[in-house]
Amino acid sequence: MKISHIIFFISLLLATFTLHAGDVDSGRTKSLTCGACHGPEGKSFNDHWPNLAGQKTGYIILQLKAFRDGSRYDPWMSPMATPLSDKEIKDLAAFYSSL
């Protein structure tokens, strides 16, 4: 296999990875409402609301989907997750894990 083919396949793999990963900037934009409780930089304002800064991407995605489908319930948090699309969840997870 020629070196140019190898480079082509590697770029293809990277492009695929990028397409599936969440977008940090979109997540930051979307996080404005979340920041009211979880803090603008993912550090919560009080003792009852969790910090999200630096949390694992996969864990955030699982929790947001659980709040959205009702398998995890909290009177504050559940209404926040209900309207989120899969893409918004991925972007928010990418943003908070990047902090």
Ligand code: HEC
């Ligand atoms: C009105 C306050 C409030 C807002 C706004 C809010 N949350 Fe939450 N969030 C909470 C509370 C309270 C919990 C803890 C719920 C529990 O105890 O189960 C929580 C939990 C979470 C968790 C799970 C954390 C963990 O460690 O398990 C994630 C992830 C999360 N919120 C993300 C978000 C995102 C993303 C947004 C914006 C779309 C958002 N929250 C908006 C109050 C809020």
